[in-house]
Amino acid sequence: MKTVSIVTPTYNSMRTLEDYMSAILMQDYPHEDLEIVIADGGSADGTIRRLEQYQSECDIPIHICKNPLKTAEAGKAVGVRKAVHEIVLLLDSDNIIPDPHWMTRMMAPFEEKEIIASEPIEYTYRKEDSTINRYCALIGMNDPLCMFTGNYDRKCMITGKWTTVPREEIDRGDYLSIRFRADMIPTIGANGFFMKRKELLENFEGDYLFDIDVLWELFLKDPQLRVAKVKTGIVHLFCPDLKTFKRKQNRRVMDFLYFSEAKGRKYPWGKVGKYKILLFCLACITVIPLLVQSIIGFCRKPDWKVWLMHPVMCWVTLWVYGIGTIKGLFHKEAADRSDWKQ
Numbered sequence: 001m002k003t004v005s006i007v008t009p010t011y012n013s014m015r016t017l018e019d020y021m022s023a024i025l026m027q028d029y030p031h032e033d034l035e036i037v038i039a040d041g042g043s044a045d046g047t048i049r050r051l052e053q054y055q056s057e058c059d060i061p062i063h064i065c066k067n068p069l070k071t072a073e074a075g076k077a078v079g080v081r082k083a084v085h086e087i088v089l090l091l092d093s094d095n096i097i098p099d100p101h102w103m104t105r106m107m108a109p110f111e112e113k114e115i116i117a118s119e120p121i122e123y124t125y126r127k128e129d130s131t132i133n134r135y136c137a138l139i140g141m142n143d144p145l146c147m148f149t150g151n152y153d154r155k156c157m158i159t160g161k162w163t164t165v166p167r168e169e170i171d172r173g174d175y176l177s178i179r180f181r182a183d184m185i186p187t188i189g190a191n192g193f194f195m196k197r198k199e200l201l202e203n204f205e206g207d208y209l210f211d212i213d214v215l216w217e218l219f220l221k222d223p224q225l226r227v228a229k230v231k232t233g234i235v236h237l238f239c240p241d242l243k244t245f246k247r248k249q250n251r252r253v254m255d256f257l258y259f260s261e262a263k264g265r266k267y268p269w270g271k272v273g274k275y276k277i278l279l280f281c282l283a284c285i286t287v288i289p290l291l292v293q294s295i296i297g298f299c300r301k302p303d304w305k306v307w308l309m310h311p312v313m314c315w316v317t318l319w320v321y322g323i324g325t326i327k328g329l330f331h332k333e334a335a336d337r338s339d340w341k342q
Contacts, residue, residue: 002110003033004103005083005197006091009067009075010051011041013093016237017050023097025058029104035085036062039078041070069207071255072190076209080200088200090193090211096235097192098124106194109175109228116218117195117227118175119188121162122155124233130240135306135313138297142238143252144314145321146187147293148280149273153186157300158293162229175230180219184268187212188227192234208259213266246316253324284318287311 006024013020024036038051048064055062065082067075072092080088087110089103097103109118123137136142140154140162147156150164163186168179180186189211203214218225239245259265283289294307 001030001033002087002107003085004029004035004087004089004107004194005079005085006034006036006089007039007076007079007083008036008091008093009039009041009072009079010043010047010093011067011070011075012043012045013047014043014045014050016094016096017047019096019237020091020093021054021058024060024091026100027097027103028100029107031059033085034060035083036060037079037082038062038064039067039075039082040064041067041075071208073208073210073259076211077204077207080197080209083197086197087194088197090190090195092191092236094237095191096126096237098233098235102232102234105174105232106192106230109172109177109230110194110196112172112177112226112228114179114224114226115177115228116199116225117188117193117215118230119191119193119227120154120232120234121176121229122233123191123236125235129235129237131305131309132239132241132245132313133235133237134303135309136236136238137233138301138303138306139310142236143249144310144317145277145280148283149276151184151186153188158297160300172228175228178227178229179224180227181223185212185215185219188215191236210259210265210267216267242312242316245313246320249317249320250324253321257324280314281318284311284314290314 008020010017027034040048051062051064055064063082065078067078076090087107089106091097106118106120109115123140125134125137129137138157139147140156141147141152146152147158153163155162165184165186166181170177193211195211199218200209200214203217204210215227239248260269290311294310297310298304298307
């Protein structure tokens with residue numbers, strides 16, 4: 001069987017660490033073919049101490065390395081370079097693998113020669129998860145703007161699709177074998193994303209690994225490459241409350257503006273269409289389109305608390321992105337992570 005390096009950036013991740021580790025340890029994939037590489041950004045909440053305990057308790061090797069730049073993208077770069085196995089699994093510390101057979105299913109598509117990566121087709125959630133985490137799982141994204149731009153990559157209960165990006169799709173039973181057009185791919189990567197390590201290492205340089213940029217370059221070089229969307233999910237404990245959601249959206253826009261200019265991002269975000277962003281703004285202002293979307297979502301997956309949150313989440317996103325973009329015209333900097341908690 002192919003060997004797998006699980007690469008995870010951490011930074012004050014104690015809130016989710018136990019669930020993260022327990023789910024990995026219950027996998028039926030041979031543990032001797034696994035390793036866990038932790039790239040820690042200077043946690044001060046006991047994360048490292050607990051990981052060191054796991055090093056002596058579990059049968060999967062755990063390597064802990066420092067991530068002085070703190071960001072998840074920098075942690076991925078550190079972790080991928082430290083990893084030694086054939087396949088890299090980019091798994092965030094707030095991801096919970098849903099069942100014991102998950103990794104075996106996610107690895108199966110690599111028997112197809114042209115496939116270089118695989119990821120789940122949807123997000124899932126647990127009954128005890130917060131309303132906002134359930135909301136993000138059911139719309140298939142952590143950013144409702146992506147529903148309007150169409151470049152999301154997980155199943156959305158409002159649209160009934162996992163993306164609207166043009167593609168060639170072959171149903172292999174347990175997974176979809178996807179070939180994208182060279183001019184646009186969805187925002188695949190992270191949150192349970194598997195990829196051949198050799199291709200990852202050959203297609204990024206510097207201190208940051210933006211997985212979507214790597215894939216963009218690979219598809220430009222070889223349009224015959226494929227990605228597998230496996231018919232399973234993964235839990236993403238994105239945030240417990242609206243305050244945290246606002247903070248993470250603010251971090252997202254600050255980092256996007258900063259890294260797009262300072263680090264030469266390659267994925268063509270400009271091609272998502274400014275008119276689609278305008279449609280999002282108009283939907284937020286007029287409200288009615290958001291209410292219609294909420295009704296559609298409720299009909300497909302009844303959870304009234306979740307769908308009442310949809311207009312609120314869109315308004316918060318519009319407000320944070322609008323203010324952040326205006327500020328970014330005058331001063332671009334990465335988000336401060338000095339007191340960050342997962």
